[in-house]
Amino acid sequence: MQVPEATEAFLEFQQNLNYARQLVEGGRRLTQLKVGAFDVDDLYRAAWVQAVAALDHWVTGEIVARAVVLAQPGMTRPPKFSKLTIGIDLFDSVQHHQQPLTEAIRPHLEQFFGFMTFQNPEKIKEGLGYVSTVNLWPRVAKILNDQPDAEPITADVVRTRLREIAYRRNAIAHTADRDPETRSGRAAITADSADDVIDWLERIAAGILRALGPATSAPDYSQPPEDADDLGDVPVTTRTVLVRGRSLWDENSLLESINDYCTPEVADTLLAVYRHAETHPAFTGYYFGEGAHPSATAWFHMGNDEAAVWSIYTGADKSTLSINFQWMRDRGASPDRLERLAADLAVLPGWTGLPATLKEADYAKRPSLVQAALTAPSSKNIILDALGRFLIPNTVP
Incomplete structure (x- = not known):
């Protein structure tokens, strides 16, 4: 081998x-x-x-x-x-x-x-x-x-x-x-x-x-992917604690940022995804980032390993939800399983071509939802249903 x-x-x-x-x-x-x-x-x-x-x-x-x-x-x-x-x-x-x-x-x-x-x-x-x-x-x-x-x-x-x-x-x-x-x-x-x-x-x-996997592969869970674009200024929250010049965020700072800077429609989608995580039996914990903007990454058990499945990144101008295909792939998620997740999410606004794009890139991407997808009333149910199907063990070889 x-x-x-x-x-x-x-x-x-x-x-x-x-x-x-x-x-x-x-x-x-x-x-x-x-x-x-x-x-x-x-x-x-x-x-x-x-x-x-x-x-x-x-x-x-x-x-x-x-x-x-x-x-x-x-x-x-x-x-x-x-x-x-x-x-x-x-x-x-x-x-x-x-x-x-x-x-x-x-x-x-x-x-x-x-x-x-x-x-x-x-x-x-x-x-x-x-x-x-x-x-x-x-x-x-x-x-x-x-x-x-x-x-x-x-x-x-x-x-x-x-x-x-x-x-x-x-x-x-x-x-x-x-x-x-x-x-x-x-x-x-x-x-x-x-x-x-x-x-x-x-x-x-x-x-x-x-x-x-590689001993030195430590993804920066605090940084949004490149396609998330500019999130704007750092939100002003009362929960920020400075540690050696870096912002150490927690749940309160994340929730404050979502509630203070997101439209009601975007906040509804992000909070639904956030709160769904801890009710899922495969959920193992949140990681709150140490980057410039408040963020949270949710970890789930996928059967063979744990992976950072999604991340919420907030900013004063906009916030986004990233689905971490690359990190799931690197933790052992099979191409078939990732392909099904991409297909389930492809009905979201702006993600019609997602399955083909991810497959061509060997799933080495962390695509972020456009604002239209976060605003659409049906988006949260589509996302939660897709994640629920993905996290059910042994449904895909």
């Missing part, structure tokens, strides 16, 4: 797997030479252990690298990330001695995650949960199934195979791979079986990497 944006940790993982492959190849050659001074099969066992260790080491490195990025100010973090603890010495170094955050926190993260083991699928998902909200194994299974000529695979099959590989690794490392039911007293192993494990672990890791 191709990995378009292999991380540094993943490249090291592949190098470590190549060491394991060399052990297997060495065993094959010694078998051809009929070496009898030792059990050549032990080279295959060593390769098996090496491959599992490579996976364990890669997961640790991937978590640390992503956690360092997420520690930066302004990043949107998974809920579990916020449960990480730091010592007072680290806080003091950054706060009072101006030590760069990345320099100070990396050793702490390496120590924290270095004491964990990432061989069992449950432990892998638990560890990656600190840096991602993706529903890991269903997403990995989907990625594997989307490969050319792929044999159908399910999340439980992926987990079961990983457990079996880890169990065999433990048998080799801790009980010398003993099997009292065999004549030799050791479980059988072959070069081909070791090679299969190495290849399969590489394939699974590549699927995990694609499921996680």
Whole structure:
């Protein structure tokens, strides 16, 4: 499987797997030479252990690298990330001695995650949960199934195979791979079986990497898309709090801006969309922006991951609602699912050509509703019905 944006940790993982492959190849050659001074099969066992260790080491490195990025100010973090603890010495170094955050926190993260083991699928998902909200194994299974000529695979099959590989690794490392039911007293192993494990672990890791997405892709949820045009001056609200020169908005400032600066028709549509979110079972939370204008982005669970589905941006001259197709695509929403959402929204004023435009752009857009669409009496029901259909799980493969 191709990995378009292999991380540094993943490249090291592949190098470590190549060491394991060399052990297997060495065993094959010694078998051809009929070496009898030792059990050549032990080279295959060593390769098996090496491959599992490579996976364990890669997961640790991937978590640390992503956690360092997420520690930066302004990043949107998974809920579990916020449960990480730091010592007072680290806080003091950054706060009072101006030590760069990345320099100070990396050793702490390496120590924290270095004491964990990432061989069992449950432990892998638990560890990656600190840096991602993706529903890991269903997403990995989907990625594997989307490969050319792929044999159908399910999340439980992926987990079961990983457990079996880890169990065999433990048998080799801790009980010398003993099997009292065999004549030799050791479980059988072959070069081909070791090679299969190495290849399969590489394939699974590549699927995990694609499921996680780029480590540094942190969309700016505070900024409206380019096609939203000029929103005008910053609304004057009584709820603005200045933080390091930036506006930190909250629900009150957003609602004040909508009520004070939008026409009644536009306010009715925006407030209907806003209030609908928290009543939906897939809703996971709002993000209130830190840009120049008050904004809110609604996050929903889509089955395999959470995504920022829509955003409201307000200004003194106009306000808008953006449907975040790009962010949903980047979080695993299928083209079929996005295509249906676009078709449902295409009846809105100004969006007749939306399905074709989005498909041509591979859904890498965040289209914003024109004022005519926000003003039309039927718009709010069209939008809510479209979002409701989109957020129903398992309606589109």
